[in-house]
Amino acid sequence: MNLSIMWDAVPKLLAGVPVTLQLVSLALLFGFVLAAVIALMRLSGSRIASSFAATYVFVFRGTPLLVQIFLIYYGLGQFPEVRSSIFWVILREPYWCGILALTLNTAAYSSEMIRGGIQSVPPGQIEAARACGYSRFLVFRRIVAPIAMRQALPAYGNEVILMVKASSLASTITLLEITGIARRIISQTFAVFEVFIVAGAIYLVINFLITRLIRYAEWRLTPYLRRPA
Amino acid sequence: MLELLAWGDTGWGDELVRGTLMTLAVALCSFALGQVFGGLGATAKLNGGIVTRAIAEVYTTVVRGVPELLVIYLLFFGSSNAVMGIASLFGYTGYIEVNAFTIGVLSVGLISGAYSTEVIRGAIQAVPFGQIEAGRAVGMRRGQIFFRILLPQTLRYALPGLGNVWQLTLKDTALISVTALAELMRSAQIAAGVTRNPFLFYVLAAVLYLVLTSLSTYAFDRAEKHANRGVRRA
Amino acid sequence: MKKTLTALAAGLALFAVTGTAQAQTKIRIATEGAYLPWNGQDASGKLIGFEIDLAAELCKRMGATCEVIAQDWDGIIPGLQSRKYDVIMAGMSITDERKQVISFAGPYATEPTSFAAMKGSPLLGLNLPTTAVDMATITPDEQKLIDQTAASVKGKTVGVQVSTIQQNMVEQLMPGVEVRTYDKVDNLGLDLVSGRIDALVADGSAINGLIAASDQNKDITKFGPAFSRGLLGEGVGAGVRKADTELQAKLDKAIKDATADGTMGKLSTQWFGYDISIKSGS
Incomplete structure (x- = not known):
């Protein structure tokens, strides 16, 4: 173990943290919107919409993210038709390809969580709200959404952590996030252990902070479970 | 396009099929190893002393908190040295090769084990304690309680969670392509590189992974039905 | 349950067998397998290229048995250091940075x-x-x-x-x-x-x-x-661990001999279409 290499690697690797966090937060944001759409399609009762949503989830959950990233980046870039289309503005950049792959991937997983959360809402509560004269929208906003969110939060927290880890695969398409920088430092110093251990520690800290944040959110969302002071 | 997929020395069909089988082999061994780690981890967390519990806690936290790619790289470059270090304690100083397959199984198994630990722990805790007390009350020995009461029910409770871990394990094997083991992802990458046709080969890889995951979903569904055959439904 | 246990035991046995110690009897040479004409792979997944033929030639001259294996480029030097193989022949130029961590036999070729x-x-x-x-x-x-x-x-x-x-x-x-x-x-x-x-x-x-x-x-x-x-750098050479001075000397001699009697030039012309071997006096 060469401590000076580890020490030198710390600031360089920390410089990759913003890129990692950007990839994760943008993918989660876009992914959540897409996931909500897919979950609603799944629950819509329309056969076409629901089977489309099911297929989407099946494909993206059933294949490794690495395959998805390569397919989007190198696979689509292969076709002159794609390169002359409007999508090339996004697909040209490794940064957006990374975000696109992570978005599509997380949307598949999150949509199942949202679906589970919505289905966990006791029908009696919805009936009660309807009986009180709530509109459909108001039922959703005041009854379904809060309960579903509370229900899905622990699983979603795991998904956030999986996304932080998954973002390391963006290094395979030339992106310089934490793992990408680590590989670059290794290519100059050949010190695999030193650099990857520091990189691993940074990921651990990020994930630890996220876990705490989610726990806090859970605590805030369950005042009824707290013992009165 | 068809000649690209031909069987034999001219096309990539046989490489892809062999890669798929290799992926399956690595995934099965990793999952089995993961169950050993998971069982040990869960036991340590539930019944261990302070030290074993702490070790299990560190294991699951670190392995689940660090990207799989890093775990694989660290084992890939470190396993030989580690094995040789252990061997030198016993007086053997020669070189010991740890091949790519073993490294793949070891690293994916380690990851699989960390997730299994939590699943198995939850399943053990789901067995009502009264049943164990009842076992004791009728004079069952510890082993009997374990094999007749705890294990069958734990297995049933753990099955859905383990199904998820299996899917995760199967997909994580794609990452060991970095160790040059000729599994599915690696074969697809080589074919894509040589033929300059990444789209075709990554789509094919995706389809083959889908075949594996859907077959295993079916198998786990069957297993769950079998395990739950004695359970009354409301 | 018994079946599960048997399956588990079988898996572990397989695992143990593949992990057993293997005595070091032959020289293992790593190449990238994605850098034609230096080294590449054909449609049967076999390694081919100038350096694969050169490795066979050098091993014949050294009277050694060799095995050429594929290793991704970005881990090729760490892999040598952790003794996954003994020699790197992957179009690697001899540079001062690399010489700080490994030593080289050769150079056997040069290309701008x-x-x-x-x-x-x-x-x-x-x-x-x-x-x-x-x-x-x-x-x-x-x-x-x-x-x-x-x-x-x-x-x-x-x-x-x-x-x-x-x-x-x-x-x-x-x-x-x-x-x-x-x-x-x-x-x-x-x-x-x-x-x-x-x-x-x-x-x-x-x-x-x-x-x-x-x-x-x-x-x-x-x-x-x-x-x-x-x-x-000073041309492309074969990388070896610093401690392996004997292997380095043997490889170096084999490379010099193969260059002197024109074998290197012949192999080079076969793969590159022109001679990239090191001319004496340059």
Whole structure:
């Protein structure tokens, strides 16, 4: 173990943290919107919409993210038709390809969580709200959404952590996030252990902070479970 | 396009099929190893002393908190040295090769084990304690309680969670392509590189992974039905 | 339950067998397998290329049994250090940075570095001189050429393979360039064709290899000077661990003999179409 290499690697690797966090937060944001759409399609009762949503989830959950990233980046870039289309503005950049792959991937997983959360809402509560004269929208906003969110939060927290880890695969398409920088430092110093251990520690800290944040959110969302002071 | 997929020395069909089988082999061994780690981890967390519990806690936290790619790289470059270090304690100083397959199984198994630990722990805790007390009350020995009461029910409770871990394990094997083991992802990458046709080969890889995951979903569904055959439904 | 246990035991047994110790009886040589004509893979997944044939030749001369294995480029030196194999023959140039961590036998070949862009690129329109630039002894004229090249790619996106002499060259001599690093030359080629990068820098023969590889690549065109030596190293050699002085000496002798009797030149012409072996006196 060469401590000076580890020490030198710390600031360089920390410089990759913003890129990692950007990839994760943008993918989660876009992914959540897409996931909500897919979950609603799944629950819509329309056969076409629901089977489309099911297929989407099946494909993206059933294949490794690495395959998805390569397919989007190198696979689509292969076709002159794609390169002359409007999508090339996004697909040209490794940064957006990374975000696109992570978005599509997380949307598949999150949509199942949202679906589970919505289905966990006791029908009696919805009936009660309807009986009180709530509109459909108001039922959703005041009854379904809060309960579903509370229900899905622990699983979603795991998904956030999986996304932080998954973002390391963006290094395979030339992106310089934490793992990408680590590989670059290794290519100059050949010190695999030193650099990857520091990189691993940074990921651990990020994930630890996220876990705490989610726990806090859970605590805030369950005042009824707290013992009165 | 068809000649690209031909069987034999001219096309990539046989490489892809062999890669798929290799992926399956690595995934099965990793999952089995993961169950050993998971069982040990869960036991340590539930019944261990302070030290074993702490070790299990560190294991699951670190392995689940660090990207799989890093775990694989660290084992890939470190396993030989580690094995040789252990061997030198016993007086053997020669070189010991740890091949790519073993490294793949070891690293994916380690990851699989960390997730299994939590699943198995939850399943053990789901067995009502009264049943164990009842076992004791009728004079069952510890082993009997374990094999007749705890294990069958734990297995049933753990099955859905383990199904998820299996899917995760199967997909994580794609990452060991970095160790040059000729599994599915690696074969697809080589074919894509040589033929300059990444789209075709990554789509094919995706389809083959889908075949594996859907077959295993079916198998786990069957297993769950079998395990739950004695359970009354409301 | 019994079945599960049996399956588990079988899995573990398999695991144990594959992990058993293996005595070191042969020389294991690592190559990348994605850098034709130096080294590559054919449609049966077999390793082929100049260095695979050269390895066989050198092993015959040393009276050793050898095995050539594939290893990704970015982990090839760490893999040597952790004793996964004993020799690297992967188009690796002998440079001062690398000599700090491993030693080399040879060099057995030398090939200048070039830039390349797609036909129709404005970079080709600049008509940079294609003179050879010896970076070990830079004359004022050569310095002007370097500066001229640097100015032309300034602000452009240039791709290189990670951890190569080309990455070093662009990062050190050409400020203001957005450098993208790739794991493999194949992917570098894909992104040049797709237009994600404006130019690539690689070994001249590897660029030839790319151009020959497929129809889509035929518009890849070299431009600018052919750089060699200096920070690009002293030619391509076989890497060995520093402690393996005996192996290094044996390999070195085999390389010298093969170069002297013309075998090296023959193999080179067979794979590259021209002679890249080291001429005596140069």
